[in-house]
Amino acid sequence: MTLHLSRVFHPLTVTIFPSFCRLCGRALEDHEEKVICGRCLQQVDIHRGPVCPVCGRFYQKETAAGQVCGQCLQASPLLTRHRSLGPYTGRLKELILLFKYKGCEVLSWPLGRMVYENLAGDGIFTGLDCILPVPLHRKREKMRGFNQAELLGRSISRLSSLPLLRGVLVKTRNTPAQVSLEAAERETNLRGAFEVRKPALVKGQTVLLVDDVFTTGSTLRECSRVLGQSGALEVRALTLARAL
Numbered sequence: 001m002t003l004h005l006s007r008v009f010h011p012l013t014v015t016i017f018p019s020f021c022r023l024c025g026r027a028l029e030d031h032e033e034k035v036i037c038g039r040c041l042q043q044v045d046i047h048r049g050p051v052c053p054v055c056g057r058f059y060q061k062e063t064a065a066g067q068v069c070g071q072c073l074q075a076s077p078l079l080t081r082h083r084s085l086g087p088y089t090g091r092l093k094e095l096i097l098l099f100k101y102k103g104c105e106v107l108s109w110p111l112g113r114m115v116y117e118n119l120a121g122d123g124i125f126t127g128l129d130c131i132l133p134v135p136l137h138r139k140r141e142k143m144r145g146f147n148q149a150e151l152l153g154r155s156i157s158r159l160s161s162l163p164l165l166r167g168v169l170v171k172t173r174n175t176p177a178q179v180s181l182e183a184a185e186r187e188t189n190l191r192g193a194f195e196v197r198k199p200a201l202v203k204g205q206t207v208l209l210v211d212d213v214f215t216t217g218s219t220l221r222e223c224s225r226v227l228g229q230s231g232a233l234e235v236r237a238l239t240l241a242r243a244l
């Protein structure tokens with residue numbers, strides 16, 4: 001009945017209260033379009049070329065396909081696999097900024113779906129046990145009103161049918177924003193900032209961390225370290241974008 005009524009009233013609602021794409025200004029016609037039109041979503045620059053099989057670094061040359069990058073060879077990271085949709089530029093960056101800072105939480109659904117549809121084929125979901133959002137400190141989450149990583153994690157959890165574990169990985173220290181720091185400072189800034197509250201839930205598990213932007217990877221590395229200490233078998237990660 002509800003569905004039927006919404007079908008009947010939908011065109012009327014659109015006529016009386018038209019809404020417009022926040023990026024290009026075009027009127028949203030399809031009821032599936034929320035905040036952003038389908039055309040703008042299609043303009044996201046998804047990296048389809050080769051990547052480092054470990055950290056997901058984007059390679060520009062086809063010849064590099066399958067090669068582990070110098071940094072991963074040196075560091076033998078705890079994070080066994082990370083993938084991003086594309087570079088943190090253009091439409092993807094605009095979408096992430098709307099999602100995080102302009103009250104467009106509803107974008108967690110199309111963004112989460114884009115991640116799942118474009119990156120699931122890479123085998124990153126094979127053998128996974130659960131999804132963990134990268135946590136915000138409770139003060140920052142309260143200020144923002146939500147944790148963007150958790151909303152994304154929820155979309156990916158729905159699509160993959162994997163459980164989303166909330167409140168298991170927590171941020172116990174409110175650190176200065178990573179954006180304001182140099183690469184070396186980012187690592188020390190985060191030391192001891194995260195904690196695993198229910199280690200029994202991650203012990204022996206292959207877990208997937210979800211976050212919005214990968215910059216130097218220090219947040220994901222620190223989260224992986226504490227998860228490893230709590231007995232996680234393997235840590236993988238997905239992010240929307242990678243800062244180049």
Ligand SMILES: [Zn+2]
Nearest residue numbers: 021024037040
């Ligand atoms: Zn648009």
Ligand SMILES: [Zn+2]
Nearest residue numbers: 052055069072
């Ligand atoms: Zn790498």
